[in-house]
Structures are given as structure tokens and as C-alpha cells.
Amino acid sequence: MQFELTKQFLDELNLAVESKNETAVLALIEPLRPVDIAEIINEQDLEEAIAFYVFLSEEQAADVLIELDEDVRERFLKSLSSEQIAKQFIDNMDSDDAADLLAELPVEKKNEVISHIEDIEQASDIIDLLNYPEDTAGGLMAKELVKINIDWDIKTSINELRRQTQEVENVYTVYVVDDRDMLQGIISLKRLLLTPDKNKVRDIYNDKVISVKVDLKDEEVGQVMEKYDLVVVPVIDEIGRLVGRITIDDIVDVIKEEAEKDYQLASGISENVEYSDNLWLQTRARLPWLLVGLMGGIVSSNVISTYEGAIQIHPEMAFFIPLIAAMGGNVGVQSSALVVQGLANKSLGLDGIWSKVFKEMLIGLTNGLVCSGLLLLYNMFFPDQINWAITSTVSIALLSVIIFAGIFGTLIPILLHKYKVDPALATGPFITTTNDIFGIFLYFYIGHLLYAVF
């Protein structure tokens, strides 16, 4: 039922396209959906893509275009004139997709394309949408929607619906507005179908409607739709007029991108890149945190160098440097990840910051006692060159580092969030690096004290 692109399929298609065998090409793509065809074009080179594209119907071509990878689409559109873009694509698109597409073009070409749009209403819808920032409700919404007046009766409403729905592809909800276009509520198609003709909309509509303001950030739109299980949400302007609607399929991408961004930040990737991005983009996204790690390593080397003399006398102190550093990093990443997810899901609860730190301390104490206890047993029974000083040093240092790293990993993202910095920045390399340095400092300091005792 679903399509899985293979190298074999691609070769077959390219061959059919090259030999201009229309029957073969159409047979191959007949069962495919626009997104499947976009997958194919993403894998073709530009020449193959241009040769293949002419086999698509106009409506198909427009649907495929919006599903393409951004860089592929950019190259493709460069090969077309402004008039072709307007006539072949924009005319066949919903206003939100058309606006997204135009926003990607250079300013000059964008204006040229707009001047070629024939449907004046669509052109003005698109210009409206282009005014909203991309990452807000306004930037996500489509203008196409179905609305009726609160004072109409059912018969008038259904007739009006018949007219309006010719232009709207999917009708999920019918919006109810007053004479000034202020959103009053919603009514389901089903309800309209089931109610006798003479009734008034006013008596049967649902006034408990969740809406979002046009300037709400896209992540927050996602949170609202997710929390209230909405499939579509109406968008209102500053004074409450209905201006558009956002469907869940656009929001699923936002929700997913948000989760992936946190994951990437935690993995030390500073820009939103994909595996398939080129060398330069990947390097640019990966190098910054590596440089942070490098600086951290240099600081650590300075901390250790102050104990140079001690290392010459007690070289076994060096053995456990990686263990202490790694454990501090691991614990810090764990607790910061949980806090970041809790902040994103608003599931941290109503407790104050100190009760959170206290809880983290208890978790650290439990994990720390288990780990340092096991390490103690290992050091007591296994290695030859190990003495009491180093044995107790590593176990005490490990316990302290685990507790400290947990507290640090909890506090930092909460503080960043409080000061409106993305807390996900704190996970990954930043926490790891800081805990490395502090852990090593603590380890050598405890060693310094205990070697004097034993």
C-alpha cells in the first residue's frame, strides 16, 4: 500500500523518462502520491528531474513541488520563469503552501510571480500571509475556511456551505462568526446535517472554541493543539476576527522539529542539519560545540598540571581521570535531559526549584552510593598497585561528582528557562564539559587531602 523507493525503481523510471516512453512513466507513477513522487525527485539530478516533471499533471506537479526538499525545490524553481511558476504552480495551491513557496524566492522573483497570479483574491490572500513571520500562527495558517453567520438558519447555512466548499479542499469544521467577522464558535458538519432546516445557527452552535492569536509562536500552537487534541484550530487577529485556520498536519512537523532540535542540541549539534546535508553544512553545525569541548579539555589540562608533582609520586591518580570525567558527564546529561523534556511538556509540576534540587540530590545519592560502592569493591579486590588512599579517593570523588553533576544538570536548564534562554542549550556538551572540569578538580583535591591522611 505504501511506497518504498528503491534504486531499481529509480533506474527504471529514469530509463523510461529518457526514452520519452510516456506509457511506461505513467504506469510507474500511477499508484504514487505526491509525496512519493517528491521522494523520487529528491534523488534525481536536476536534468533528470526536469525531464521527469513534464509527465506530471498540473495539479500533481503543484502538490509534488511543496513536498520537495528545500534545496531541490530551489534549484528546480530557478530553471522556471516567473510566469510558469505562477500559472503552473501557484494557481493550483492552497494559500498557505503558495505563501511558503513564495517566501523562499528572491524578493524580485517573488514580486514578479505575484504579478502573474490571475485570481486576484488568491493574490491578496497570499500577500496577507507573507506579512506574518514564518514561525507564528499567521505564518502557518491557510486562509481557506468555511464560515457561517450566527444569525442564519440551517437552510441558508447549508446553501452557503455548498458555495464555499467548492474552494476548500478539506472541511473539518464550520466556523461561526458574527456580522463583524468575530469568531463566535464552531459547528460540525454532522450537526448541520442532523438539524432541521428552520433552526437557527445561534441555538445549536458550540461556543467553547479554542483559538490561537495570529502572532502566537508555532511551538505554542503545537502545544495547544496537542494538549486539546485538535485536528484544526482557528486563528484570530488582535481583536478576535477570524483570519485563518491551521491543520494538524502542518503542526506535526513543528512538534517533530521541536523534539528533534532538543535532541540535536543535546548531541552537540548547533544548527538544524540532516544526515544528507553536505560536508560544509555538517561541519558548520558540529564544529562549535567541539571547540567548546576543546576549550574544556584545555582547562582540565591546566587543572591537572597543577598536580604534576603528585602524579609523579602517585601515578595511579591518573588511572581514574576518565572514569570521574565520564561519570560526571553522564549524570549531568541524564538530569538535564529530564528537566528539558519536563519543561517542554510542562510536566515539571508546581513544586519550587529547591524541592527539585532536593529530589535530584536524593537520586544522586542513591546512584552515587551504588556506583562508588561497586568501585570500592573492585579496587579492594582486583588491581595490584592500588592503595587505600587512591581507593577511598576515587570512591568519595565519584559520589561527590555524581551528586554535584545531578544538581548542576537540574539547575542550569531551569535557570536558563527562567531567563528565556532555550534550556536545551544546557544539555550535551556544555554540561559534559563543565562537569568534566569540576569533577577532575574535585578528584584531585580530594586525593590531595586523603594522601596526606593515609
Add this chain to the structure above:
Amino acid sequence: MQFELTKQFLDELNLAVESKNETAVLALIEPLRPVDIAEIINEQDLEEAIAFYVFLSEEQAADVLIELDEDVRERFLKSLSSEQIAKQFIDNMDSDDAADLLAELPVEKKNEVISHIEDIEQASDIIDLLNYPEDTAGGLMAKELVKINIDWDIKTSINELRRQTQEVENVYTVYVVDDRDMLQGIISLKRLLLTPDKNKVRDIYNDKVISVKVDLKDEEVGQVMEKYDLVVVPVIDEIGRLVGRITIDDIVDVIKEEAEKDYQLASGISENVEYSDNLWLQTRARLPWLLVGLMGGIVSSNVISTYEGAIQIHPEMAFFIPLIAAMGGNVGVQSSALVVQGLANKSLGLDGIWSKVFKEMLIGLTNGLVCSGLLLLYNMFFPDQINWAITSTVSIALLSVIIFAGIFGTLIPILLHKYKVDPALATGPFITTTNDIFGIFLYFYIGHLLYAVF
């Protein structure tokens, strides 16, 4: 418009509930949605919750119950008899929610509750659903749907719809089936509304319908709905009969959980926990990877201990242990995260495994040359006690470790995926630990060689 729970609101509500002030309680919750009320109950203790619950209408209570946190719901249901659960909740729920709820109960209580369900059809729907594993399309779907026969005319269809829609809350799509209940296609409500009464369904329905098999894994259902931008997807059995439908709101949770699970695994958390989970659950989820890290640290200590003599003579070798270990870990986490996301999004492209490794090698070479070059400059100009041997050792080791860690971080998740193991397991502590050990080994080995030269 949206509700934000505050401590003040909670206190006010608890006070009103305690003093049995119905007017005040109802005024407070009047603007709220079920999920908002569930948020309140999640924060109340059991006694407060039980006292508050009686103020809700039956339908409200059922909607709230399915939105509660699992542990809160469990405690709450324990306080009710099987008959209460059946009459007050199950009767007011959709089949999928009812089945999810029952699946959480102990077997004996579950059977008791089922025996108290009055609507025989609902009881049999629920029993059907309980037979499907929770993480498959069958476990996610609801039985409530609207379907018409392909041989009917529009008038018959609309009459039949009027009858069926009384039981179905949201109608997104009307399914078209044949006499044997085999799924043939879909038709939109809008299309039905716009078509004259005498036409046949057969002539106007859309036969390009995407459906999922009842045993498809929930993540894959999510991938299908996401890829094809579906709001609802029909579920068919082995021979193609329509058995249910899944709406996107249930799938958003699956998509999000999947992304969060990868993130948690990358952060060294082995079970799906939330920040608000108790000490025991959190420790259980966090300890396993810490023990892996501990073991890795012990192995590292053994590697270093073989160079004990060298460290006594050249203690500066110890200075850069954390740097080498940290950088190997960071690079490995970066590249494995990108591969894991690429696998999840199916965006790795059609290239073979060796071209991926080659690309990663180039990225490693670029990042490695920058980092080791900077380290070389630092060591040449800044520290006092540094000689040529150690300067060249750390830079060469760092370059090698970065290239190796990148390749390792790319290969491991691809191989795990190939052998059907969740590749996300490879990110985080596993990669970090392995790269730590190998990096340190490489560092000391290179040092051993270079000190002989200089």
C-alpha cells in the same frame, strides 16, 4: 483562552470543594476542558480528587479520566467498584479509550467491569480491541466510524449517514465498502453534500485510499500518517475488511514519544521516565547506563595503568586524558545522533554504507584538522612544561580520535538497524564509553611511539 494551572487556583478550588460550595466549584471549572481538569487532578492528592470528582458531569468525568496521568488514574480507579467504572465511565467513552482504560486494570477487575457494560455492541467492540497488542494499529484504533456501500445512491447514503453519525462524535471521512465489508475507498462529507441525490457512490468516490493493516506497529502508522499528511487513516484486517480508524491526535502522542525516546536513550536513560516520576523509577531508569559508564571507566583505568612507568617520567601525558576522552565522546554522539535521526526519518538516501563512512571521514578530517591545529598552536605558545613529544602526541591523537569516533558513531547505528536492534541504543553512553576507551588507548600508544622519537 488556554488554561494555565497555578498554585493559587488549586488552593481556591480545593477550598471550595472542601466546603462543598457547588456554585463556586462549578464557576471555577466552567471554562475548562477535560484535559485542564485532568491537570488539576494530577496535582491533587487522592482524597481531594475524590471529593472534587463528584462535581463533574458523567460525560465530563469520562473525558477527564482518560486524560489523567496513568498512576493517578490507577489509584483513582482502585477506589471505585467495577459497576461504577462500567456505568459512570465506560458507557460514556469511545471504544478505543474504553479499551485502553480496561487494559490498565488487573485481569479480574477488567472482566468484572466488562460484565457490567450494558450496551452489548460496545462490550463486543471493546473485547475485540483488547485482543490487539497495545503498540499496533489494532491497539490504537477506534471502532466508531461512518461507512456506506459502494452500490448505494447519494440519497440512501445521506440517510444512512444521519443514522450512523448519531453514535460517532467526529466525522472526518466517510468510508466506502462493498457487500463483504472490504474497504474500497473514501468520500468526503463535502462531496456527498455537493452531489445530486440520484448519483451512485460508485461514480464519485475516491479509490486512492491509504490504509494500514491491523498489525502494523504504531511508529509505522505514525510514519505513514506523517508522510501522507493524513488526519485519519482506516485500518483493515488481513483480507482487507474495514475494522476501524485511527485519528491523528492518538498518533501525535506516538510520534512525540518516539522522538523523546530517542532523546532519552541518547541521554543515557533506559526507560521511559518523566521528570515527575518518583525516586525509584528515576533511579531504575538511570542506573543501568551509569553502570556501563562505570565499567568503561574501569577498563580505561586498566589501559592507563599499563603506562604507569611512562606517566611517572612524563606526567604531562596525564594532563590531556580528559581532552582526548571528551572529544572522542562528543564526536561519536554527534555523528550517531545524525544517523539515528536519518534512520527514523528515512532520509539517509540511497547511497551505500561505505559512501556514508567516507563522507563521515571527510567531516572528521575537517573538524579534526581545525581542532588539533588549534591545540597545537595553544601548546606551542602557552604552557611552560610542555615539550615537542607531548605537543605532537596530543594533536595527532586528537585528529585520529575525531576521525575514528565519527566513523564508529556512523557505523554502529547503521549496523544495529540492519540487525533490527533500535539504533538509538548506540547513541549516548555506549558510544561515549567505547570512544573514551579507544581514544585513551590510541593516545597512550601514539605517545609511546613519539616519546621514543623526540
